[in-house]
Amino acid sequence: MSAAADAVEVVELVKRYGDARVNALDGVSFTVRPGEIFGLLGPNGAGKTTTVGILTTLVRPTSGEARVVGIDVVREPVRAREQLAVIPQRSNLDRSLSIRDNLIFHAAYHGVPARERSARADALLEQFGLRERAREKPDFFSGGQAQRVMIARALMHAPKVLFLDEPTTGLDPAARLFVWDRLRELKEEGVTFVLTTHQMDEAAALADRVGVMDRGTLLALDTPDELVRSLPGEQTIDLTLTGDATDGAVDALRALPRVERVEPLPLDGIPGVRLRLYVAGDAPALVAPAASAAAERGATLTDVRLGLPTLEDVFISLTGRTLR
């Protein structure tokens, strides 16, 4: 019965395509909680798209179980489709229909009553900044505009789980931020998201939890912060100090716990002293003690930069390769 509580549940999922010699998906298990933004991060061919394909009923698993809001997607694909929506990377909008009709017909396919369709379509067109273009056909829409229409279309049948494939790959920065903002708003309304991405900044910015995939397996699964924190190795803090007694301050910093060594950095014309502290473990937690230590010796901290590892480093540490 615990399955019903999860938005998505995947158990030992295996997929081998046709006469392929290796499994595209090789025993993947995870769950996604309701209202969560869940990211699958990995390079092309990692198995992200296959995982989402199975969950969205268009890829049949070789073995294992996959459920969306407690519904087995293999046994009851029709019921599952009522609860989920898919936003693909490339536009699959209906080119024979206007933007508004794309929304209206999608709702009709999903059995939304006729009188509700119009109201919902108009509200979504407004929310996604598409009202002026509602009568146009999607032929000449840019990637970002098509993406907006597809998200609005997906929301027409009020799905519980939304699957997004590389949601902002190929979008310009403004379009990207627009999509991210809308997704965060929808999350507030309780929609669950599963997104695949090979862009680590997208995963870090959006996802509550990230599953790192490579070669059909799930290598790690945690919040972006925890994944980064779990990395072995050093983090750094770059400090700029000004004041009369910077020498004493440097000694005090060197004496702080977890500071392994301190190296001077070139000044580049900035007045004062620039230092790099090499820290064992969590660097951000050491910023406040470092500022106090400097202040006690009469130096003022004027600039702090953290050298933190990213999800890219997590991927490299797990696989020995870069994401791209």
Next chain:
Amino acid sequence: MNVVAAQPVAESRTTQTRTFLAVLYRDVYVTGRELPVFLAQVVLQPLFLLFVFGKVLGSLGYTRANYAYLLFPGLLALTTVLTAMQALAFPLVAEFGWTREIEDRLLAPMSTGLVAVEKVVFACLRALTATLVMIPVGILILGSIPWRWSGFGLFVAALVLGSLLGSGIGLVIGTFVQPQRINIVFSLVFTPLLFTGANQYPWPSLARLRWFQIVTAANPMTYVSETMRAALVPTVPHIRPSITVPVMAAAAAALIAIGVRGFYRRALA
């Protein structure tokens, strides 16, 4: 633990019927808004064939006076089969190949097979419309057309089974042909189909050209043309309906079965 993936169970009929009708309505709505274009597209070819072979050559004395009457039922069969075929093949190749438009329908709450069935039903509707429009067109060009109410049953059989046959061919082409090859395949299929379907000549009269008679017997459209002639111009020699109707039904069933398999192959990985 469940090792092999589970099998689908029977799902709500009401939901699926509602979705099926909504998808069918989408196709009707789109065609309805471009009805003149659609009609021009499907009627132009049989219209010219009828005009040149039925009217012009007859007026110039190159064909016998009653040739137009022999030709007209054949052109009805041609319109039925080719309209249904074209309503499926090209859109399907595009939708699976590059527009990906079909995904929104594959993700609608109905079984994948029903998405294919909807395509067939809609192709048949287009074929029926185009064929019925050929009747006033024929009257306009020829002044009168052969018509027998006593042959109405056979006419309907040719219309319905011919539409299904055409959609079966379209479904097979649409799901088995790669997008980059559709133009080649279409010209390789279309032209031979057009001239070996006994549309322009009655099949029994080919006895003098035995090899060609065998070739045309392999074209399922031949049986549609022959049924149309049996319905409208029974005095012209034709294959017996007791042969043509079962052949049409069997060919349509086989082609649609193969096409639906191809559809599943393309829709589900």
